[in-house]
Amino acid sequence: MNFKEYIRVIEDFPQPGISFKDITTLLNNGPVYREVIQELARQLKNKQIDLIAGPEARGFVIGAPLAVELGVGFVPIRKSGKLPGKTIEADYALEYGKDKLAMHDDAIKPGQKVLIADDLLATGGTIATSINLVNQLGGDVIGAAFLIELEELNGREKLGAIDIVSLVKY
Numbered sequence: 001m002n003f004k005e006y007i008r009v010i011e012d013f014p015q016p017g018i019s020f021k022d023i024t025t026l027l028n029n030g031p032v033y034r035e036v037i038q039e040l041a042r043q044l045k046n047k048q049i050d051l052i053a054g055p056e057a058r059g060f061v062i063g064a065p066l067a068v069e070l071g072v073g074f075v076p077i078r079k080s081g082k083l084p085g086k087t088i089e090a091d092y093a094l095e096y097g098k099d100k101l102a103m104h105d106d107a108i109k110p111g112q113k114v115l116i117a118d119d120l121l122a123t124g125g126t127i128a129t130s131i132n133l134v135n136q137l138g139g140d141v142i143g144a145a146f147l148i149e150l151e152e153l154n155g156r157e158k159l160g161a162i163d164i165v166s167l168v169k170y
């Protein structure tokens with residue numbers, strides 16, 4: 001399936017110079033959304049994964065259904081101030097801004113194999129910080145999965161030696 005034709009591109013959002021890849025036009029198509037999740041699951045089927053972690057908010061839209069499809073748990077990586085328990089936090093920068101991400105300090109057991117999932121890899125700032133948080137909790141990040149990769153931003157280079165799966169490249 002050609003997923004790209006279901007993704008809408010909006011120029012200069014949220015700021016001038018950014019070519020925004022809008023996945024809402026894919027998510028509202030049930031069969032296409034399901035095929036995205038099933039295709040990611042197919043590409044990951046030989047990996048041993050204990051948990052999927054996904055950053056708020058679009059990481060939930062990919063990571064949670066992928067966790068259900070693979071039969072593993074899901075851990076939300078949230079923007080600061082949203083999680084009720086004790087957290088660890090880290091500042092980060094992304095293609096068009098900066099923020100702070102947080103995880104519950106007991107979200108992952110040491111040694112668990114974690115896949116990080118998100119809708120889109122741009123500069124890699126969000127995922128590099130997500131990997132850092134998972135590592136701080138003793139998790140072993142074995143890979144990352146994305147619907148979209150913006151190749152010219154070289155996000156892969158920030159992520160070290162982990163396996164990376166992405167379905168649509170710009």
Ligand SMILES: O=P(O)(O)OC[C@H]1O[C@H](OP(=O)(O)OP(=O)(O)O)[C@H](O)[C@@H]1O
Pocket residue numbers: 055056057058059093094095096118119120121122123124125126127155
């Ligand atoms: O590779 P990077 O340069 O870090 O950019 C990618 C991140 O940017 C977007 O999230 P955003 O922070 O806009 O939040 P949202 O999911 O809540 O829309 C996207 O969903 C990725 O998480």
Ligand SMILES: Nc1ncnc2[nH]cnc12
Pocket residue numbers: 018019020021022094095096120122123150
């Ligand atoms: N160009 C882009 N489109 C959609 N989401 C993004 N997150 C970071 N860069 C983005």
